Amino acid sequence: MEFLRLIPFLILPVLAKMPPLITLEEHYLSSATPDAMKGLFKEQVKFVPNIMEKLKNLSSLRLADMDKGDVTLQVVSHAAGLGSYPANYSRAANNQVYQAIKKATGRLAGFATAPMSRPAEAAVEFRRAVTELGFVGALVDNHDGKGGYFDGEEYDAFWAVAEELDVPVYLHPTWPSDDMAPRFQGNFDSIASNSLGSSGWGWHADTGLHVLRLFASGLFDRRPKLKIIAGHMGEMLPFMLQRIERLSGRWSTTQKNFTTVYRENIWITTSGVWSLDPLRCILASTPIDHILYSIDYPFTSNEVGLAWFKELEASGLVSQEELDAIAYKNAEKLLRVKV
Template identity: 25%
Template sequence: MGMELDTDLLSLRTFLVVCDEGSFAKAARKLWLSQPAISARIRCTDVSTNSYLNNRQPLYIVQHRSRPSGEVGEPQAYAGVGRSSIPQHDGRGMMQIIDADGHISERARGDEIRKYLPRGNARDALFPALDHLHTHFLRAPDDGSLGFGSPDAAEWVEFLDQTSIDWSVVYPTAGLAVGRIVAVDWAIVACRAYNNWLHEQYVNQTPRVKGMALLPVQDPQAAAAELQRAVKELGMLGAMLPSTGEGIKAHYGDRIYWPVYEEAEKLGCALAIHGGCHHHLGLDSFSTYYPVHALGHPFGVMIQCAAMLAHGIFERFPRLRAGFLEGGATWVPFFLDRMERSWHGHTQVDVHGEYIGPNPKEGAAQQFKRLVREGRLFVGFDIDDEGLGYAIQRGGRESFLFASDWPHEGFDAKTVRHEIDELLEREDLTDQDKEAIMASNASRFYSATPD
């Protein structure tokens, strides 16, 4: 059954509404004059209503806050599932869910982006192809599409509502290949156009879709300037650095990228090294894509993580926060074992006799774990990672970030919601693990909450 909400009711109160998803969303829009912020569908555990709900519709809980006269905004809402095995965000039985890595499909919206390019520079695509295999010879869906659409801001909010996710941080699709651009001037123009478009079409449309800028890493000074503009003027939470690409001058432990790290420290923003383009990782001669996809994502982020750790980037920039996304979680135990073993067997000094890499009294594995504890190193995980529990044991729960990857892998909201439910029911994760990886880690990494 549906329920009409009084549009003048602005005082703080909780509504328990038994209704279908569509009618509730309409009621919430009437009250707040904007997109609904339904964070959760919860199952009631109260004896008096449980039998009714089992035979009727799900129960929704939304916490509305008072707001000044004339203010238009989202209702405050929190997510949760009414089961004792699932962590609670606060004393009201509700848990927040933050998507640390979703995607938009800017190539499908090329006509929109072209207007942000300088006159005379319009072209069909801002970015090169990801690689020679990414979309070749794939089995196409029955509808003939590539398997995922190009959701706009409104469709993104609808997805968040349907999956009980509070907010998401979006990354590009074609723009994952920004590191492949070799013409420096074009890299600067393309990143600026993408960032302006992302701001106007997504970030400025709803506080529930956050943006991460693209940077022209081909010119680190220009990248630092664009990072400042994107954060201060466009409201981005930080920026993405591509894990691979012909246009990247060196690994991210190199001093040429110090200006980017210095600016990120000043701004207090996040930097995310994101996989997606798998050139020059030893996989170029493969003639089928799935092993390239399987290995390319973790290989790319592992290489850049090792570069930044071994070349002292986090020690030189003690307030820098970096995330390594879309490589899954299970590379972490392997990485820690290999880095620690090699550190003890192959410690190096420079020409002045100074140690290269982490503090010799600390070692590689302890350096990684310390940065995790300090809230400075984060890792995105695939929600169906079977080894997630072990990765948390080895690397620490404070590191891992939930990623929907929508619309890339979870092609619809139902699939994503099902995967979330399965994760929340896992017995190898503690309540504290679940709360950390589903919300608090992302909040700390991005240092943001919905406006």
């Protein structure tokens, strides 16, 4: 009996190691989302249980799911696709998140969505969401809906907002445009085509390409304090870093080399990639304070993320200090939030 009374004290040191968790790539669908856009999620609807119910919920169901994964603070962002629609859709979505944040008593924060197909309006909505609604940055689609990227002069006002307000832009994958889609079609089922063009491969590679386009355009020379977040273990960039550095010197007359940009201007998240193998590579190439824990909810469950995090804790790959940094301290510093 004496031994049983000691059990709580014996397990407390183990439990105390578990840090609070902040997650940064966590999605929803606003009530203003066009029906045509909802149709993009047909693969997820088929394979992820209750996905639409979870995407639409910004209250009790979402908070309960956070508790299942020990998530202390979730930064909410709109699911891919809305940036190709007029600005009123982004504005309505941001307003809805703002109301949810107020009701959630410190459990939620917001990344702005922006109408990236309309660059000037995107800059205006981005500024409003940060300065008036208190959002901690923006999460935007990887292209404008028609395959256009954001390395042109027309987007400079958008990037200027990010640098001036000192908030990050999360460059998030989105569906292939009409001209991209045939590249992922072949002698296989349409389900495979849809997946290859999106979360199965294509939109990850395309997001990594976009970061390289921004670099090649000289954006990080013009905006040296810019902060870009890339999800899914860095959208393939960490694994090609040495080759990119070796060859990118041929591309242009940028003042910064890519390794400097990667170490100073790029943050990566763990979202949706539940293996320690890619993290081993990332830990060797990426500053520890630029690695952020994330889930990709509700496309992945918080419980799966928590199991991975506990595996990382037990692996010996990182110290307790580094584990805390990945869990929440890096996000606190980058986003100026506090758990």
